[in-house]
Amino acid sequence: MENKKEMRKWLDDFGLDHPLVIAGPCSAETEEQVLKIAHQLKDTDATVLRAGIWKPRTRPGNFEGVGSLGLKWLKKAKEETGMLTTTEVANPAHVDLALEYDVDILWIGARTTVSPFIVQEIADALKGTDKTVLVKNPVNPDLSLWLGAVERLHTADIKNLGVIHRGFSAYEKTKYRNNPEWQIAIELQNKFPDLPLILDPSHIAGRRDIIFDLCQTALDLNYDGLMVETHHTPDDAWSDAAQQITPATLVQIMKDLKIRKEISESEEFQNKLSNLRAQIDIADNQLIELLSRRMKVSDEIGKVKKAQNVSVLQTKRWNEILGNMVLEGEQHGLSEEFILRLFKAVHQESINHQEKIMKG
Ligand code: PEP
Numbered sequence: 001m002e003n004k005k006e007m008r009k010w011l012d013d014f015g016l017d018h019p020l021v022i023a024g025p026c027s028a029e030t031e032e033q034v035l036k037i038a039h040q041l042k043d044t045d046a047t048v049l050r051a052g053i054w055k056p057r058t059r060p061g062n063f064e065g066v067g068s069l070g071l072k073w074l075k076k077a078k079e080e081t082g083m084l085t086t087t088e089v090a091n092p093a094h095v096d097l098a099l100e101y102d103v104d105i106l107w108i109g110a111r112t113t114v115s116p117f118i119v120q121e122i123a124d125a126l127k128g129t130d131k132t133v134l135v136k137n138p139v140n141p142d143l144s145l146w147l148g149a150v151e152r153l154h155t156a157d158i159k160n161l162g163v164i165h166r167g168f169s170a171y172e173k174t175k176y177r178n179n180p181e182w183q184i185a186i187e188l189q190n191k192f193p194d195l196p197l198i199l200d201p202s203h204i205a206g207r208r209d210i211i212f213d214l215c216q217t218a219l220d221l222n223y224d225g226l227m228v229e230t231h232h233t234p235d236d237a238w239s240d241a242a243q244q245i246t247p248a249t250l251v252q253i254m255k256d257l258k259i260r261k262e263i264s265e266s267e268e269f270q271n272k273l274s275n276l277r278a279q280i281d282i283a284d285n286q287l288i289e290l291l292s293r294r295m296k297v298s299d300e301i302g303k304v305k306k307a308q309n310v311s312v313l314q315t316k317r318w319n320e321i322l323g324n325m326v327l328e329g330e331q332h333g334l335s336e337e338f339i340l341r342l343f344k345a346v347h348q349e350s351i352n353h354q355e356k357i358m359k360g
């Protein structure tokens with residue numbers, strides 16, 4: 001993708017002195033709801049109003065969106081507040097309607113990005129548009145699929161582009177609705193530093209209490225913007241109620257966030273440092289998550305051993321693990337001394353867990 005700088009012109013043209021903020025409800029529900037939220041967001045840092053009109057639901061039977069009717073409400077909200085508007089398009093018919101109602105920014109959802117066929121159809125329908133198109137990451141953690149979608153749009157002569165990081169689904173339940181897998185977005189940022197990168201903390205979190213932390217991490221990693229689901233009465237929202245916040249909470253979050261700017265040399269240094277520190281924090285959290293998962297498996301082994309009345313300490317098996325890990329560590333540039341110390345501590349914790357189960 002040449003002319004990369006061109007992709008972010010739309011964002012630079014906003015001339016904002018803070019990251020771009022896109023806010024608004026998960027779904028447009030009624031005209032009053034859309035207008036109410038738009039007016040509450042009007043004089044905040046939010047420049048763009050979001051609302052889903054066609055809602056892709058993983059399971060049928062949930063609210064599937066109001067359909068094209070909602071486009072009129074978005075248009076009215078734009079006229080009344082001056083905010084730009086954005087909605088999700090998932091097929092060429094959506095594209096035609098969104099363009100007809102002058103939606104400013106179109107986004108491609110996570111369930112669409114996984115399908116190169118549909119992305120190509122959307123790219124063809126949008127060919128040469130001067131609207132901005134944002135591509136959410138695919139539901140599965142696959143950077144090529146994400147980039148592939150951006151490339152299809154770029155090839156269709158769509159100049160104003162950006163990506164939205166909304167996390168990746170995983171079979172195993174964690175504290176997130178969708179695992180952030182920050183390293184994937186960081187890799188994308190390293191490959192295409194000029195492609196605007198926006199965080200959607202709402203769909204990563206699935207709950208409102210960790211939205212702030214996710215936003216701060218994104219700013220520490222020099223993201224260009226945030227897309228936050230915002231509703232005047234979140235608990236009553238027709239979709240994604242648990243993760244939505246009020247416009248007032250959004251304003252407070254924007255006040256509390258530390259925004260890092262690139263100005264002086266020392267600030268650039270600080271910037272680099274906080275970016276790297278954020279990466280360390282992410283890795284540390286992943287370590288804790290992984291260790292906890294390992295201990296849970298260990299608990300299960302404890303239960304099996306208890307049922308069979310087998311001893312906790314299985315020296316032969318343990319020596320095998322240790323030997324393998326030393327070799328594995330060596331290949332990853334980790335010293336034998338470190339691996340031995342680390343795994344002895346892990347083993348000890350495992351034994352403690354299993355003994356608790358034996359005695360329980
Ligand atoms: C949304 O933004 O409301 C949405 C459906 O998002 P995603 O495609 O990330 O699931």
Ligand code: MN
Pocket residue numbers: 026027203229239240
């Ligand atoms: Mn949603």
